Amino acid sequence: xxxxxxxxxxxxxxxxxxxxxxxxxxxxxxxxxxxxxxxxxxxxxxxxxxxxxxxxxxxxxxxxxxxxxxxxxxxxxxxxxxxxxxxxxxxxxxxxxxxxxxxxxxxxxxxxxxxxxxxxxxxxxxxxxxxxxxxxxxxxxxxxxxxxxxxxxxxxxxxxxxxxxxxxxxxxxxxxxxxxxxxxxxxxxxxxxxxxxxxxxxxxxxxxxxxxxxxxx
Amino acid sequence: xxxxxxxxxxxxxxxxxxxxxxxxxxxxxxxxxxxxxxxxxxxxxxxxxxxxxxxxxxxxxxxxxxxxxxxxxxxxxxxxxxxxxxxxxxxxxxxxxxxxxxxxxxxxxxxxxxxxxxxxxxxxxxxxxxxxxxxxxxxxxxxxxxxxxxxxxxxxxxxxxxxxxxxxxxxxxxxxxxxxxxxxxxxxxxxxxxxxxxxxxxxxxxxxxxxxxxxxx
Amino acid sequence: xxxxxxxxxxxxxxxxxxxxxxxxxxxxxxxxxxxxxxxxxxxxxxxxxxxxxxxxxxxxxxxxxxxxxxxxxxxxxxxxxxxxxxxxxxxxxxxxxxxxxxxxxxxxxxxxxxxxxxxxxxxxxxxxxxxxxxxxxxxxxxxxxxxxxxxxxxxxxxxxxxxxxxxxxxxxxxxxxxxxxxxxxxxxxxxxxxxxxxxxxxxxxxxxxxxxxxxxx
Amino acid sequence: xxxxxxxxxxxxxxxxxxxxxxxxxxxxxxxxxxxxxxxxxxxxxxxxxxxxxxxxxxxxxxxxxxxxxxxxxxxxxxxxxxxxxxxxxxxxxxxxxxxxxxxxxxxxxxxxxxxxxxxxxxxxxxxxxxxxxxxxxxxxxxxxxxxxxxxxxxxxxxxxxxxxxxxxxxxxxxxxxxxxxxxxxxxxxxxxxxxxxxxxxxxxxxxxxxxxxxxxx
DNA sequence: TATGAATGAGGGTTCATTCAT
DNA sequence: TATGAATGAACCCTCATTCAT
Numbered sequence: 001x002x003x004x005x006x007x008x009x010x011x012x013x014x015x016x017x018x019x020x021x022x023x024x025x026x027x028x029x030x031x032x033x034x035x036x037x038x039x040x041x042x043x044x045x046x047x048x049x050x051x052x053x054x055x056x057x058x059x060x061x062x063x064x065x066x067x068x069x070x071x072x073x074x075x076x077x078x079x080x081x082x083x084x085x086x087x088x089x090x091x092x093x094x095x096x097x098x099x100x101x102x103x104x105x106x107x108x109x110x111x112x113x114x115x116x117x118x119x120x121x122x123x124x125x126x127x128x129x130x131x132x133x134x135x136x137x138x139x140x141x142x143x144x145x146x147x148x149x150x151x152x153x154x155x156x157x158x159x160x161x162x163x164x165x166x167x168x169x170x171x172x173x174x175x176x177x178x179x180x181x182x183x184x185x186x187x188x189x190x191x192x193x194x195x196x197x198x199x200x201x202x203x204x205x206x207x208x209x210x211x212x213x214x215x216x217x
Numbered sequence: 218x219x220x221x222x223x224x225x226x227x228x229x230x231x232x233x234x235x236x237x238x239x240x241x242x243x244x245x246x247x248x249x250x251x252x253x254x255x256x257x258x259x260x261x262x263x264x265x266x267x268x269x270x271x272x273x274x275x276x277x278x279x280x281x282x283x284x285x286x287x288x289x290x291x292x293x294x295x296x297x298x299x300x301x302x303x304x305x306x307x308x309x310x311x312x313x314x315x316x317x318x319x320x321x322x323x324x325x326x327x328x329x330x331x332x333x334x335x336x337x338x339x340x341x342x343x344x345x346x347x348x349x350x351x352x353x354x355x356x357x358x359x360x361x362x363x364x365x366x367x368x369x370x371x372x373x374x375x376x377x378x379x380x381x382x383x384x385x386x387x388x389x390x391x392x393x394x395x396x397x398x399x400x401x402x403x404x405x406x407x408x409x410x411x412x413x414x415x416x417x418x419x420x421x422x423x424x425x426x427x428x429x430x431x432x433x434x
Numbered sequence: 435x436x437x438x439x440x441x442x443x444x445x446x447x448x449x450x451x452x453x454x455x456x457x458x459x460x461x462x463x464x465x466x467x468x469x470x471x472x473x474x475x476x477x478x479x480x481x482x483x484x485x486x487x488x489x490x491x492x493x494x495x496x497x498x499x500x501x502x503x504x505x506x507x508x509x510x511x512x513x514x515x516x517x518x519x520x521x522x523x524x525x526x527x528x529x530x531x532x533x534x535x536x537x538x539x540x541x542x543x544x545x546x547x548x549x550x551x552x553x554x555x556x557x558x559x560x561x562x563x564x565x566x567x568x569x570x571x572x573x574x575x576x577x578x579x580x581x582x583x584x585x586x587x588x589x590x591x592x593x594x595x596x597x598x599x600x601x602x603x604x605x606x607x608x609x610x611x612x613x614x615x616x617x618x619x620x621x622x623x624x625x626x627x628x629x630x631x632x633x634x635x636x637x638x639x640x641x642x643x644x645x646x647x648x649x650x651x
Numbered sequence: 652x653x654x655x656x657x658x659x660x661x662x663x664x665x666x667x668x669x670x671x672x673x674x675x676x677x678x679x680x681x682x683x684x685x686x687x688x689x690x691x692x693x694x695x696x697x698x699x700x701x702x703x704x705x706x707x708x709x710x711x712x713x714x715x716x717x718x719x720x721x722x723x724x725x726x727x728x729x730x731x732x733x734x735x736x737x738x739x740x741x742x743x744x745x746x747x748x749x750x751x752x753x754x755x756x757x758x759x760x761x762x763x764x765x766x767x768x769x770x771x772x773x774x775x776x777x778x779x780x781x782x783x784x785x786x787x788x789x790x791x792x793x794x795x796x797x798x799x800x801x802x803x804x805x806x807x808x809x810x811x812x813x814x815x816x817x818x819x820x821x822x823x824x825x826x827x828x829x830x831x832x833x834x835x836x837x838x839x840x841x842x843x844x845x846x847x848x849x850x851x852x853x854x855x856x857x858x859x860x861x862x863x864x865x866x867x868x
Numbered sequence: 869t870a871t872g873a874a875t876g877a878g879g880g881t882t883c884a885t886t887c888a889t
Numbered sequence: 890t891a892t893g894a895a896t897g898a899a900c901c902c903t904c905a906t907t908c909a910t
Contacts, residue, residue, distance in 0.1 A: 015893070015894095017893075017894070018893080018894085021894080035347055036343065036346070036347025037341070037343045037347055037349075038256070038341075039255075039256045039341060039343065040343055040345070040347050042878075042879065042880080043879080043880060043881090044878075044879080044880095052895085053895085053896070053897065054880075054881080054897090055881090055882090055883095055895075055896060055897060055898090056894085056895060056896080058880080058881060058882075059894070059895070059896090060894090062881095063880075063881075064880065064881090123340065123341075123398070124254070124255075124256060124340075124341060126253070126254050126256060126257055128257070129253075130252055130253025130254055130257050131402075132254075132401070132402055135402070136398070136399070136402075137399040137402055137403050137406075138399075138403065138406075160421070162417070163414060163417060163418060163421075164410070164414045167410070167411055167414040167415065167418070168414070168418060170392075170395060170396075170399070171388075171391075171392040171395070171415060171418060173395075174388075174391040174392050174394070174395035175387075175388040175391050175392060177391070178387060178388070178390075178391035179387075181340070181353070182353070182354040182355070182387070184349070185348075185349055185352070185353075185354055186354050186355065189354075189355075193381070193384070194384055197380060197381045197384035197385070198384065198388060200379070200380060201380060201384070201385060201388060201422050202422070204377070204380075204421065204422045204423075204424070205418050205419070205421045205422035206421075207421070209426060232869095234869095235869090259903075259904065259905080260904080260905060260906090261903075261904080261905095269871090270871065270872070271904095271905075271906085272870080272871050272872065272873085272906090272907090272908095273870070273871065275905075275906060275907080276869085276870065276871075277870095280905075280906075281905065281906090449872070449873095451872075451873070452872080452873085455873085469781055470777065470780070470781025471775070471777045471781055471783075472690075472775075473689075473690045473775060473777065474777055474779070474781050476899075476900065476901080477900080477901060477902085478899075478900080478901090486874085487874085487875070487876065488876095488901075488902080489874075489875060489876065489877090489902090489903090489904095490873085490874060490875080492901080492902060492903075493873070493874070493875090494873090496902095497901080497902075498901065498902090557774065557775075557832070558688070558689075558690060558774075558775060560687070560688050560690060560691055562691070563687075564686055564687025564688055564691050565836075566688075566835070566836055569836070570832070570833070570836075571833040571836055571837050571840075572833070572837065572840075594855070596851070597848060597851060597852060597855075598844070598848045601844070601845055601848035601849065601852070602848070602852060604826075604829060604830075604833070605822075605825075605826040605829070605849060605852060607829075608822075608825040608826050608828070608829035609821075609822040609825050609826060611825070612821060612822070612824075612825035613821075615774070615787070616787070616788040616789070616821070618783070619782075619783055619786070619787075619788055620788050620789065623788075623789075627815070627818070628818055631814060631815045631818035631819070632818065632822060634813070634814060635814060635818070635819060635822060635856050636856070638811070638814075638855065638856045638857075638858070639852050639853070639855045639856040640855075641855070643860060666890095668890095669890095693882075693883065693884080694883080694884060694885090695882075695883080695884095703892090704892065704893070705883095705884075705885085706885090706886090706887095706891080706892050706893065706894085707891070707892065709884075709885060709886080710890085710891065710892075711891095714884075714885075715884065715885090
């Protein structure tokens with residue numbers, strides 16, 4: 001399962017060879033991390049998969065941290081490029097929410113290892129002091145953007161009032177990322193099915209019609 | 218923030234001091250993992266927090282893996298003991314679902330480090346070959362039990378038909394575990410608020426009343 | 435040429451074995467540094483000379499820096515213990531100055547490698563940022579103490595007035611350390627001869643009798 | 652603080668650009684070594700300061716060793732050219748000795764980094780086997796020349812008899828080089844003051860008038 | 869039973885140098 | 890001629906584990 005990192009054009013200030021090599025190493029890193037997890041993905045293992053040496057990696061990336069940061073940045077950019085038009089094609093809140101979930105998981109389906117690796121990195125990468133390198137919580141950009149969307153349509157009356165858009169945004173992201181996470185141990189997992197189900201789920205959860213809760217509560 | 222591992226009674230075949238020592242080491246492991254993450258929680262760091270040496274840990278636990286397995290097992294047992302009566306006190310599906318979410322997060326509130334550490338372990342612990350040590354997906358016991366509950370009340374008509382109980386169970390677990398995960402970088406996070414919100418969220422999502430989705434999809 | 439590190443008694447909080455091992459490793463470090471210089475004295479080389487592994491060194495010393503710091507500290511303590519009584523046995527300024535130089539070089543003669551290694555370390559050890567780890571200049575303790583002595587007898591009239599005690603102290607230390615430095619490439623160098631000559635030299639330089647300088651300046 | 656390497660004329664067998672390139676690289680090497688020390692001055696760091704790459708350096712200099720040798724050679728030549736006329740302008744022994752010390756330190760004042768770097772190199776540069784690349788002891792040319800001067804005027808009776816010219820020469824060189832060495836950590840050090848003081852010092856030390864040493868020795 | 873000591877593999881990174889273009 | 894790319898050894902250090910006492 002080879003990852004496909006085809007950078008469109010060269011990055012500025014880099015030679016052609018350099019760009020290609022970086023892409024190749026990133027692909028090796030992605031596959032390694034997706035397969036054995038962030039903690040087990042040593043430079044040696046990555047180098048082996050790229051059929052090079054650790055030295056080469058450090059030559060091109062000045063350290064593991066930059067390599068990993070680059071993998072994440074690449075994915076974030078590509079993910080946004082993939083999802084945004086699909087979301088903006090919708091006009092209603094429910095449509096956009098559904099498009100968000102489904103396009104995200106469609107992107108996952110088409111970029112399995114890259115997404116899986118990124119989730120691994122983001123959840124696990126920490127400095128020597130134990131502090132995380134990537135933000136995933138309330139302050140994270142992805143959560144903030146989703147929260148914005150939810151809050152907008154809640155204010156517009158398309159979503160039921162009464163839920164906290166931040167909590168919901170975090171829950172949605174957690175549910176989506178979890179699918180990627182599960183993909184590691186369960187490669188057969190039906191991502192398309194999960195996409196539809198999760199979209200339904202959160203559309204229902206935000207639907208303005210007051211549900212009857214039974215006598216219980 | 219010291220973790221409190223008071224094992225109820227002695228474990229079979231262990232002396233009193235042995236049991237106490239194990240509890241002390243487990244507490245140190247929990248606090249260390251909760252603070253710096255699984256990957257950075259070396260035996261040395263754990264030993265330091267326990268004011269012992271690595272040798273002692275390996276003597277009592279025959280390896281890091283067993284220590285970590287024990288931490289998880291302990292938590293699972295305690296978590297179940299805490300949550301089960303609170304869930305079973307309810308009679309309706311919505312009540313039970315709400316109780317599940319809220320008691321789980323209440324338990325988190327009262328056992329912060331232990332839960333946080335367990336989530337860290339379960340998500341990250343892998344063997345040298347990269348295979349996970351703990352199952353978190355469809356096959357995991359926690360997911361299976363929750364799926365059972367959801368399926369039961371769906372069949373009984375208390376929950377709307379049409380959702381896949383497995384997908385929902387996984388989403389719920391992901392959302393809950395995510396709260397624990399966030400707690401690491403974000404100790405001020407209002408767990409009680411998240412509990413109420415998430416309970417509402419999933420109750421709405423399972424409500425049988427058909428919501429109107431607008432024109433979108 | 436084996437260095438002799440016989441620590442008198444155990445250091446507090448250390449077992450007998452530990453103390454012995456540290457001494458052995460320090461001896462190996464001293465000999466290695468004295469022979470190949472600070473820059474070439476890798477842990478691997480030191481370990482080889484100690485017939486152990488790098489791991490053992492790091493177990494006992496938590497890093498190369500501490501090992502090296504310890505080597506210096508040990509020498510400073512021993513050097514002071516050796517020199518002080520010999521200096522204090524004198525009553526005149528010239529006597530003390532001569533005793534300073536001669537006892538220092540006598541100590542060098544009897545602790546060749548240790549002194550040589552220390553000079554190497556002090557002159558060369560730097561952090562990653564390029565800053566020196568040890569002070570050798572005006573602020574260094576050794577220079578300050580010597581300056582004190584010179585200033586005292588200058589004020590008392592035993593030394594000629596008109597010289598800057600700090601500059602002289604630095605020159606004396608440089609001349610002495612230089613002997614140690616030369617010893618590396620010239621093991622046959624007659625330290626005793628240098629001792630006498632340097633003592634004469636600085637005694638003359640501080641003598642109160644006004645010398646006639648000829649027409650020149 | 653940029654070093655100024657203006658090679659007088661082109662070196663034989665080298666194009667103009669080649670010569671200029673070498674000068675630029677040497678200047679970068681000098682500044683780097685002066686700032687961070689010989690041990691920390693890797694080709695990478697030097698290349699960075701010269702805004703080139705390591706490859707370029709190795710192309711022009713066939714190894715680090717030659718680069719460093721060139722830096723030293725350049726300085727020795729310039730230093731001699733600076734000092735010789737100033738020394739030869741004097742006629743007395745004391746005058747020449749004073750001129751030696753003062754012109755050397757004046758040269759240091761005007762070529763700070765180059766001198767500092769050279770001292771760093773000469774004291775530290777060693778091969779993989781630990782053998783020094785540069786001689787600084789009795790056999791070194793600089794020491795030999797100074798010894799010659801001292802011996803000459805001692806024989807002529809201008810300096811007191813009874814001191815070993817070699818030991819004194821080494822002491823003088825050590826004292827002077829030490830000033831350069833201190834300049835690294837202590838850029839504010841008053842070189843002019845040290846020059847005057849050291850000149851006085853050694854003039855006194857060589858003065859023929861027998862000083863009275865007090866009762867002590 | 870309990871622990872200090874040792875192990876040796878592997879971690880990421882930097883190094884001076886060589887090579888293909 | 891000039892340089893970006895690659896090399897692979899060596900750097901210091903940390904790791905989980907085992908062993909002798």
